[in-house]
Amino acid sequence: MRAGCSVKAAAGIVTVVQEQRFLLAADDGSTRLFILTHKAPIEGRDLQGLRGRGARVEVHYEDVPDLAAHVAHRIYERTA
Numbered sequence: 001m002r003a004g005c006s007v008k009a010a011a012g013i014v015t016v017v018q019e020q021r022f023l024l025a026a027d028d029g030s031t032r033l034f035i036l037t038h039k040a041p042i043e044g045r046d047l048q049g050l051r052g053r054g055a056r057v058e059v060h061y062e063d064v065p066d067l068a069a070h071v072a073h074r075i076y077e078r079t080a
Contacts, residue, residue, distance in 0.1 A: 008070075011058045011078060014051040019044050021069065022051070024059060034061060034072040042075050050077065 012026035020036040060074040
């Protein structure tokens with residue numbers, strides 16, 4: 001993460017995966033586009049598994065100026 005950045009969190013279900021990009025149908029009713037960082041402890045194939053199971057996830061991310069997608073740093077499967 002970049003120094004001085006504000007990390008945010010969103011929860012929902014991964015609905016579309018394409019390589020390191022994914023869409024999240026968030027609990028607040030929005031649909032958000034994310035790009036997974038190279039340093040994230042998860043890969044594209046893991047995202048496919050989460051999508052296939054319809055797993056509920058929490059995404060920790062930051063907004064980057066001039067980028068249409070949010071930058072995802074961590075994704076956790078929510079068990080409750």
